[in-house]
Amino acid sequence: EDQxxxxxxxxxxxxxxxxxxxxxxxxxxxxxxxxxxxxxxxxPEFLFTLYSAGEEKEKERxxxxxxxxxSFLHITAPKPEDSATYLCAVRYYGQNFVFGPGTRxxxxx
Amino acid sequence: xxxxxxxxxxxxxxxxxxxxxxxxxxxxxxxxxWYRQRLGQGLEFLIxxxxxxxxxxxxxxxxxxxAERTGESVSTLTIQRTQQEDSAVYLCASSLDPSxxxxxxxxxxxxx
Numbered sequence: 001e002d003q004x005x006x007x008x009x010x011x012x013x014x015x016x017x018x019x020x021x022x023x024x025x026x027x028x029x030x031x032x033x034x035x036x037x038x039x040x041x042x043x044p045e046f047l048f049t050l051y052s053a054g055e056e057k058e059k060e061r062x063x064x065x066x067x068x069x070x071s072f073l074h075i076t077a078p079k080p081e082d083s084a085t086y087l088c089a090v091r092y093y094g095q096n097f098v099f100g101p102g103t104r105x106x107x108x109x
Numbered sequence: 110x111x112x113x114x115x116x117x118x119x120x121x122x123x124x125x126x127x128x129x130x131x132x133x134x135x136x137x138x139x140x141x142x143w144y145r146q147r148l149g150q151g152l153e154f155l156i157x158x159x160x161x162x163x164x165x166x167x168x169x170x171x172x173x174x175x176a177e178r179t180g181e182s183v184s185t186l187t188i189q190r191t192q193q194e195d196s197a198v199y200l201c202a203s204s205l206d207p208s209x210x211x212x213x214x215x216x217x218x219x220x221x
């Protein structure tokens with residue numbers, strides 16, 4: 001069964017403490033892996049799309065990487081405003097987006 | 110418009126009533142998705158429209174749920190005879206294949 005998992009479920013960091021979030025998937029025929037940020041009471045906000053193993057994308061303190069079976073979202077020197085739930089999703093040919101359960105990130109000042 | 114627009118933003122309804130939720134996708138986006146998110150939970154896929162193809166309805170939880178889309182524009186999600194377990198945020202997203210999907214702010218549905 002096609003599946004997307006994320007770890008850890010929750011992560012607490014001190015401001016400036018870098019870390020990584022993991023997204024693993026078992027879908028075949030991947031047509032893209034997507035990272036989103038979701039703040040409480042809001043819809044997910046699109047961050048990155050990755051299409052092939054080895055690809056990397058960066059935005060401010062965030063960097064997403066992709067291998068054949070997983071993706072990492074690296075957060076460098078996080079700030080409290082980076083606190084949110086980070087979702088990854090995969091899309092395979094002709095199908096909708098399958099979302100992982102998310103990682104709740106808290107960055108303490 | 111600039112983004113995906115959903116209305117209403119909040120809806121309180123009595124158990125047994127029908128509700129209709131509206132989604133205006135980003136202009137030109139051929140794909141449109143509906144998801145449900147219960148409090149503290151992940152996104153649950155409901156239905157997916159892609160151009161003029163038959164929609165993927167595999168995520169609809171029961172025959173009380175239905176959705177329509179007119180061409181590549183507005184979509185409505187209808188829930189008939191609402192139940193308390195239908196209480197959730199209903200999220201709509203649109204995309205231009207194969208890019209990522211852009212979400213609206215959701216409709217918070219409360220069934221009392």
